[in-house]
Amino acid sequence: MQFTSPLLRGTLIRRYKRFFADILLDSGEHITAHCPNTGAMTGCAEPGFITYVSPANNPKRKLKFTWELVFTPQQHWIGINTQHANTLASEAIKQGIHPLFEHLQAVRREVKAPDGQSRFDFCLTQQDNSLCYLEVKSVTLANGKQGYFPDAVTTRGTKHVQGLAELARTGVDTCLFFCVQHSAIEQVSVAHHIDPAYALAVEDAVAAGVKVLAVSCKMSEEKITINQLLPVIL
Known part of the structure; x- marks a missing residue:
């Protein structure tokens, strides 16, 4: 970008x-x-x-x-600009940085879920016509090399994760994508100490089959680019 x-x-x-x-x-x-x-x-x-x-x-x-x-x-x-997270996620998808993003037919943004209530950042169409709904979050909270999300209580974020879990239980592929915009961060965890409800929702989502990815970025005053996958410690 x-x-x-x-x-x-x-x-x-x-x-x-x-x-x-x-x-x-x-x-x-x-x-x-x-x-x-x-x-x-x-x-x-x-x-x-x-x-x-x-x-x-x-x-x-x-x-x-x-x-x-x-x-x-x-x-x-x-x-600082969290609005760039979706643009960076789109670049990660195009680059096929994870096997989930390989061999896609189509990528749509801001798509409603089948229930018509939830809206997610991306909907990926696989070669077999199956769908994967993806929600993006920007990570900037760091403690040394450890990154955390969220940095404040997020009721909206909890609802997004719960929506992903509901879809996963019906057999639909879903993914929570952490876009790490802090160059010190080398791994990502959920911030149990900041928002226990969000942490519980993520644990439930993972148990339901939601995939969780984290991707780092390289930044300069000229551009921000996707770097590499980071470990997610849950």
């Missing part, structure tokens, strides 16, 4: 009200950027962190910049 415009470098002053980040650009300009991440962003939004923002293409948009990346004092890249 190539950034469509050159990113501007700056220093984070503060992140507040979930969607706002005050940043001092290297040019000396003070800006307020849109923060496209609703999570707690633990360890990702410390004042003084080097940040990268993209200019908005829409001149009518109130906030003229979007916060994209952080580069930490430990020299780790973190992808």
Whole structure:
């Protein structure tokens, strides 16, 4: 995934009200950027962190910049924009990074489940016309080399996992895909200590047959690309 415009470098002053980040650009300009991440962003939004923002293409948009990346004092890249996770997952699918993604007939995005109630990020059509529903989550919470999801209680995320489990019980292939946007992370676990209900839902989903994958990314101020599969420790 190539950034469509050159990113501007700056220093984070503060992140507040979930969607706002005050940043001092290297040019000396003070800006307020849109923060496209609703999570707690633990360890990702410390004042003084080097940040990268993209200019908005829409001149009518109130906030003229979007916060994209952080580069930490430990020299780790973190992808702030969770909206990129689906784009990166799409690239991983196209690359066939896992056997589940090989020999596909079609890939659809934002597809309703057979019950008409749930909606998942992807629906993959296999060569035998069987379907696989896939839900993507962005992972940025790190403790050393260990990554965790979620970084805050997520009722919505729990419902997604429960929906995958319900489909799996009917014999439909399903997958929970962790897109890791933190260069320090080498393995991923569910954050039992943050959201026990989500952790329980994942355990139930795995027992029902839901596959769980984690994929790391390489990041720079020019692009984010898929790197490799990571171990998932449940």
